[in-house]
Amino acid sequence: VNGHPDAFLVLPGEPRMGVGELKSISERKSKDVRDVPDFGHVIQVQTYMWLTGLEWGLILYWIKGAYRSSLIEHYIERDEDAIDSIKKLARSIWDNLEEGDLPDRICSSADCKRAENCWMRSACFEGAL
Secondary structure (H helix, E strand, C coil): CCCCCCEEECCCCCCCCEEEEEEEEEHHHHHHHCCCCCHHHHHHHHHHHHHHCCCEEEEEEEEECCCCCCEEEEEEECCHHHHHHHHHHHHHHHHHHHCCCCCCCCCCCCCCHHHHHCCCHHHHCCCCC
């Protein structure tokens, strides 16, 4: 698994450092995140807060091709319930892997259809290619 926050932020008036996640979005899709951020992006930021120990995050959407207000931001506080759910999901995936039961989204070999175009294919199946 590979991923990292796009930024570590220090904001005026905020005594603690936070994580930043930057997303580009079409003008059409921007309506979906104007008032509330995308749920998957919130989970991503909560995961970064869990792994870094930080207490807040900022999701900043940049609207591609917009002529006016082209930024939408959402401040996200750390949510221990969300982090517990993320930990439980990760644990269940590991438990299934140990039992040999792979979720559909995990490839069992380099020949898996999903693995064919995956940029992590050689890292996951080193020696098999």
